[in-house]
Amino acid sequence: MTPLDYEYLRKLLKDRSGLDLSADKQYLVESRLVPLARKAGLAGIPELVQKMKGGAEPLISDVVEAMTTNETFFFRDKIPFDHLKEAVLPKLAQARAARRSLRIWCAAASTGQEPYSIAMCIKEATALFSGWRIEIVGTDLSNEVLQKSRSGLYSQFEVQRGLPIQMLVKYFTQTGELWQLNADIRGMVQYRQLNLLNDFSQLGTFDIIFCRNVLIYFDQDTKANIFGRLSKMLEPDGVLALGAAESVVGITNTFRPYPDRRGLYQPNTGAAPVARAGLSPVAMRAVASAAR
Amino acid sequence: MRTCLVVDDSSVIRKVARRILEGLDFQIVEAEDGEKALEVCKRGLPDAVLLDWNMPVMDGYEFLGNLRRMPGGDVPKVVFCTTENDVAHIARALHAGANEYIMKPFDKDIVTAKFQEVGLI
Numbered sequence: 323m324t325p326l327d328y329e330y331l332r333k334l335l336k337d338r339s340g341l342d343l344s345a346d347k348q349y350l351v352e353s354r355l356v357p358l359a360r361k362a363g364l365a366g367i368p369e370l371v372q373k374m375k376g377g378a379e380p381l382i383s384d385v386v387e388a389m390t391t392n393e394t395f396f397f398r399d400k401i402p403f404d405h406l407k408e409a410v411l412p413k414l415a416q417a418r419a420a421r422r423s424l425r426i427w428c429a430a431a432s433t434g435q436e437p438y439s440i441a442m443c444i445k446e447a448t449a450l451f452s453g454w455r456i457e458i459v460g461t462d463l464s465n466e467v468l469q470k471s472r473s474g475l476y477s478q479f480e481v482q483r484g485l486p487i488q489m490l491v492k493y494f495t496q497t498g499e500l501w502q503l504n505a506d507i508r509g510m511v512q513y514r515q516l517n518l519l520n521d522f523s524q525l526g527t528f529d530i531i532f533c534r535n536v537l538i539y540f541d542q543d544t545k546a547n548i549f550g551r552l553s554k555m556l557e558p559d560g561v562l563a564l565g566a567a568e569s570v571v572g573i574t575n576t577f578r579p580y581p582d583r584r585g586l587y588q589p590n591t592g593a594a595p596v597a598r599a600g601l602s603p604v605a606m607r608a609v610a611s612a613a614r
Numbered sequence: 615m616r617t618c619l620v621v622d623d624s625s626v627i628r629k630v631a632r633r634i635l636e637g638l639d640f641q642i643v644e645a646e647d648g649e650k651a652l653e654v655c656k657r658g659l660p661d662a663v664l665l666d667w668n669m670p671v672m673d674g675y676e677f678l679g680n681l682r683r684m685p686g687g688d689v690p691k692v693v694f695c696t697t698e699n700d701v702a703h704i705a706r707a708l709h710a711g712a713n714e715y716i717m718k719p720f721d722k723d724i725v726t727a728k729f730q731e732v733g734l735i
Contacts, residue, residue, distance in 0.1 A: 400730070478699065482724045486731050487704060487715040496701050503623050 323348060323367040323493055331355075331385070338386045339463055340519045342541045354388045372466040390539075394432045395483035397439045402534070402563045405583045407442055410561050414529055415450040417559055423455040427528045427555070428519060430536035431460030434471030434511070435480070438503055440532070441510040442493055459525060460518035474503035518548055522555070529557050535565035542573060549574040555588045562587040600602045616734070617641045621651040621674065622666040622695070627718075628634060629701055631664055631695070634722045640734060648672030659690055662734050664725075665695035665712075667703070682711040691732045695720060 328348055335341040340373055343351070352367065359370040362381060372384050397403050418424060424444075428437040436458040444456055481490055481501045494501040516522055518536065531552055537545045552562060553576035562577055563586055564570070570577045570587055580586035618640040620631045625646075633643045643660060644653035649672040651663070663681070667674040674694060694707045695716040698734045704715050713732040716724055729735045 354730070395727075479721075482717060482720070483727050484731075487728075488708065491701060491704055491708070 323352060327368055327371045330375070331367075334382070335386065335389055338382070339390050339517065340540045340544050341390055342539055342544070343389075347585055351389070355385060355554045358384055358388050377599045387466055390463050394435045394535075395433045395480065396485035396489075396490065398436065398484055398534075399566050399585075400420075402532070402568075402585055403439060403443055405563075405580075405586055406440065406530075407447065408587070409448060409583055410530060411443065411447055411582075413602070414559075414561075415447075416527065418454075420600070422453065424451070424457070424530070425526065425528045426456075426458045426530040427525060428458065428460045429516075429531060429533040429552075431462045431468070431471060431513065432464075433467045433476075433480075434474065434513075435476075435484075436462060436534070437471070437511045438474070438507060439484075440530075442489055443491070444510070445507065456510055458511045459528075460511050460513045461522075462513075463515070463517050465515055468515060469512050471511075472508075476503075476506045477501075519544070522544075525555065527555055527557055527560075529560045530563070531556055532563045533559070534563060534568070537568055538565065546574045550576050555579060556589050558564070558589060558591055560589065562589075615639060615641045616661040617643060618662040618664060619643045619645060619651060619654055619660040619690075620664045621645045621648065621677065623647055623669040623684070624662075624666075627666070627695075631725070632664075634725050637722070638726060638729065646681075648674060648677030651677050655681055655684065655687070659684075659686055661690060662729070662732075663690050663692045664695050664716075665692055666708075667694060667698045675706065678707070678710050678712060691729075691734055692730070693728055693732065 328351065331351055332343050335343060355367055355370060359366055362370070364370050364373065370385070374385065381573050414424060426440055428440065437458050441458055444451055462470060475497070477500060481494065490501065493504055493507050495504060533552060536546060540548065549570060556562060561580060566585060576590055577587035578590045580588050616633050620628050620635070620642055622628050622631070623646050628644050632644070634641055636653060640662065642653055643654055647669040650671070665674045674696065678692055681692070687716065691713045692711065693714040694712050695718060697718045698702070698716040705719065707715055714728045716728055726735065
């Protein structure tokens, strides 16, 4: 891959998905795009780039998907789900007792393990939520991963990463070499394709938003813009969960840490308002510069 | 340092498991069947057992029953690690007192995740 090819891919990925690849990520590009090039009958990345420059839109979509799809597993990092079970769900069960409904958004659902982990947590808390209307929305940029999510089918390797064996037996059915989540858990989650760079206000408001391990790929201005718009999507007492390596500190004042629960945040109701609609990365940078 | 008893009739599997578990700071004791594993446990109970199902002399299921009946035998965390990958075997193992279950083939991430799940890491 020539430096020019890499620059072309960096710019395209930034514009299409917000993915902000640093100059030293050639290995990542090669590991993900060489197999894709071969699958398309091309010799390597230079030929792939040439074809993309010629306007091969399906191929461009495949490249964006390949670069933005991240490995995930059930109950990833464990701690956010412990927080959910121990603090967030009991508190919201009390706060929403009159309404008897909860809306939860997984903003980077990938292959579905995160929304389904949340669904299983809620199912386990039947005493709290019996008869409630629970709506879990899983969104991702990639249509391919959403298709897999909807099927609820996972390999033996996938069900062994993070999923306690008791939950495998309780919530999955073995189908040949694969394991499928039972229909009641699958039915708790709806999936939609969504690019976080675009306006997402049409999804409505939520009680809990999981937005983990996706904003790390965006630059600071894009992160600030997304945080601002996420804060408008949460109920005032709602909760945002970020990845273990992510934080709002130094990026936005629209969220404040949830007391004693690392990785969780709540809307900062006193923060300055931000634009509700999504912006292009270029426009977002301009807005951020003007504000400084 | 915590101890893990690796019970498998395959020396290759024992070697792979040893390498993974030593990387997780466990001291390893090996046994090639359930009977030898039981002798090890009579001398001193380990913190964890990584246990194959199908072995000559005494299989993993029978070993687990014997272990759980020993004084203090309910303490070690037992993680099955087997090619018996169907729900019936998993349910039987859990009923007999297994804490977790690994379906072969496995890798370091799976062993780590399962040992974390039962509080060994």
